[in-house]
Amino acid sequence: MSQNAIEANATETEPQAGSSQDKDVMVKVRDLRTYYEGNGLFGGTPVKAVDGVTFDIKRGETLGLVGESGCGKSTLGRTLIQLESATGGEIRFDGTDITTLSGAELKKWRRNAQMVFQDPDSSLNDRMTIGEIVREPLDVHDWKTPRERRQHVKELLDTVGLQREHYYRYPHQFSGGQRQRIGIARTLTLEPEFIVLDEPVSALDVSVQAEVINLLEDLQEEFGLTYLFIAHDLSVVRHICDRVAVMYLGNIMEIGPTEELFTDPANPYTHSLLSAIPEPDPSAHKDRITLHGTPPSPRFPPDGCPFSTRCPARIRPPEYEDLDNDLWVQLDTLREVLRERDRAEKSVTDRIRELLGKEPRFGTIEGIYGELFDKHDVPADVQEILDETADLAREEGEIAALDRLGEEFGSVCEGYGPESDGESEDADEPVAPEYYTVSPSGRRSLCHRHNPSTNHAEPDQVLDERH
Numbered sequence: 001m002s003q004n005a006i007e008a009n010a011t012e013t014e015p016q017a018g019s020s021q022d023k024d025v026m027v028k029v030r031d032l033r034t035y036y037e038g039n040g041l042f043g044g045t046p047v048k049a050v051d052g053v054t055f056d057i058k059r060g061e062t063l064g065l066v067g068e069s070g071c072g073k074s075t076l077g078r079t080l081i082q083l084e085s086a087t088g089g090e091i092r093f094d095g096t097d098i099t100t101l102s103g104a105e106l107k108k109w110r111r112n113a114q115m116v117f118q119d120p121d122s123s124l125n126d127r128m129t130i131g132e133i134v135r136e137p138l139d140v141h142d143w144k145t146p147r148e149r150r151q152h153v154k155e156l157l158d159t160v161g162l163q164r165e166h167y168y169r170y171p172h173q174f175s176g177g178q179r180q181r182i183g184i185a186r187t188l189t190l191e192p193e194f195i196v197l198d199e200p201v202s203a204l205d206v207s208v209q210a211e212v213i214n215l216l217e218d219l220q221e222e223f224g225l226t227y228l229f230i231a232h233d234l235s236v237v238r239h240i241c242d243r244v245a246v247m248y249l250g251n252i253m254e255i256g257p258t259e260e261l262f263t264d265p266a267n268p269y270t271h272s273l274l275s276a277i278p279e280p281d282p283s284a285h286k287d288r289i290t291l292h293g294t295p296p297s298p299r300f301p302p303d304g305c306p307f308s309t310r311c312p313a314r315i316r317p318p319e320y321e322d323l324d325n326d327l328w329v330q331l332d333t334l335r336e337v338l339r340e341r342d343r344a345e346k347s348v349t350d351r352i353r354e355l356l357g358k359e360p361r362f363g364t365i366e367g368i369y370g371e372l373f374d375k376h377d378v379p380a381d382v383q384e385i386l387d388e389t390a391d392l393a394r395e396e397g398e399i400a401a402l403d404r405l406g407e408e409f410g411s412v413c414e415g416y417g418p419e420s421d422g423e424s425e426d427a428d429e430p431v432a433p434e435y436y437t438v439s440p441s442g443r444r445s446l447c448h449r450h451n452p453s454t455n456h457a458e459p460d461q462v463l464d465e466r467h
C-alpha cells in the first residue's frame with residue numbers, strides 16, 4: 001500500500017458520510033459499546049465485550065466479522081439484533097435508533113432482524129415437529145390464519161431445500177446440515193431484511209458446509225437479504241463476504257472490501273491473522289507472524305491501541321529502534337508477566353494464597369528477570385532500567401515497575417503521548433488510537449503508523465523488517 005493512498009484520519013463518527021452513500025446504508029452503528037456487568041470477584045469491573053465500534057452495513061451486502069475467539073463478534077451480532085442491550089452508542093436501522101425501542105415497538109422491529117446460530121439444535125426443540133418449530137414465530141406474531149401459516153411454512157421448507165413432508169417429522173430424524181436448514185427456514189418465516197449468521201457452518205461436516213453456504217447465497221439473492229457473517233474460517237469469509245471487519249478486543253481494527261483486505265492488509269493485526277492461514281501453494285514463501293502473549297482481558301483492556309500489548313509492528317521509542325528483536329520480545333514478555341501478576345493479585349485465589357502465607361503463582365521477581373534475560377546480551381542502558389524496575393517491583397509493586405517500563409519502552413501505541421506532531425495532549429489522558437482511511441475504497445484501519453503527520457514506516461514495511 002502506498003503512503004499517498006493514506007488520507008488524514010477519517011472521522012470515527014462518520015466513516016461513510018455523504019448522502020448518495022447513505023441511501024445504500026441499512027445499518028449505521030456508531031460508537032457502540034456492550035459491557036457485561038462484573039461480579040464481586042473483580043470488584044464490579046465490566047467485561048468490555050464491544051468497546052466503541054463504528055461502521056455501516058450496506059443494503060444487500062454481506063459483511064464478514066472475523067477475529068480470535070472472545071474478541072466480541074457474537075456480542076456485537078447479538079447487540080445488532082437486540083438480543084443484548086447496548087451500554088452506549090447507536091444502532092440505526094433505516095434511520096431508527098433501535099437501542100431506544102422497547103415493548104411493542106421492539107417486538108414489531110424484531111421481525112426485521114433475525115439470527116442463525118452455530119448450533120442449530122439450540123433453536124430446535126426436540127419435542128416439536130419441524131412444522132411447529134418453523135411456524136412458531138408466525139404464531140407469536142399472530143400472522144394471518146393457521147391454514148395460511150401452515151402453507152407458508154411448507155413453502156419455506158421447499159425454499160431451503162427440504163421437503164414439504166418433513167413438516168410432520170422431528171429434529172432428531174435429520175442430519176446436521178438439514179437441521180441447519182430448518183434453523184434457516186425458521187429465521188426466514190417473518191421475512192426479515194437483515195440476518196446475523198453466527199458461525200452458521202462451523203459445526204457442520206466440511207462436505208455439507210459448501211451446500212449451506214450456497215443456500216445462504218441463493219436466499220440472499222432471492223429475498224434481497226443483508227447479512228452480517230461471523231466466522232473463524234477465513235477462506236469461507238473470503239468466498240462469501242463483500243466486505244470484512246476485523247475485530248480485536250472489542251474494537252474493529254480494519255474494515256474494508258474483502259479482496260483488498262486479504263491481498264493488501266493494512267493493520268498489523270490483520271497481517272497477523274492472515275499470516276496464520278495455511279498457504280495452499282507450499283512453494284509460496286510467506287513468513288508466519290507469531291503473536292506473543294495472549295489477548296488482554298476485556299475487563300482490563302490496555303491504554304492506547306487495543307492491540308498494543310502484542311503488536312509485532314508497535315512503534316518503539318527512537319533510541320530503541322535498533323534494539324535486537326529477540327530482546328525486545330523478552331521486554332514485552334516481562335511487561336506481560338508483570339501485568340498478569342498485577343491482575344492475578346486481584347483474584348480471590350491469590351488473596352487466599354497471600355493470607356495463607358504462600359508464594360504468589362508466578363514465583364519471585366528475581367526468578368522472572370533471570371529466566372527472561374539471563375541468556376540475552378543486554379546493553380548497559382537497558383540493564384539499568386531492568387535493575388531499576390526490579391527494585392520498583394519489589395519495593396512498590398508491579399504497577400510501579402510496569403509504569404516505569406512503559407515510560408521507557410512505551411510509545412504512542414500504548415497511549416504515551418504526545419506524538420511528534422507537536423500538539424499537546426492532556427497529560428492525564430492516554431493518547432487514543434485513531435482510524436485512517438488506507439485506500440481509495442474507504443477501507444479504514446486503526447493504527448498510529450498510518451498517521452500521515454508523522455514519519456513512521458507503514459506496518460507492512462516494519463513487519464517485513466522485523467520478521
Ligand SMILES: Nc1ncnc2c1ncn2[C@@H]1O[C@H](COP(=O)(O)OP(=O)(O)OP(=O)(O)O)[C@@H](O)[C@H]1O
Nearest residue numbers: 036047049067068069070071072073074075076298
Ligand atoms: N453473558 C456474558 N457475561 C459475561 N461475559 C460474557 C458474556 N458473553 C460473552 N462474554 C465475554 O465477552 C467477551 C466477548 O465474547 P463473545 O462471545 O462476544 O466473543 P466471540 O468473538 O464471539 O468469541 P467466539 O468466537 O469464541 O464465539 C468474552 O470475554 C466473553 O467471555
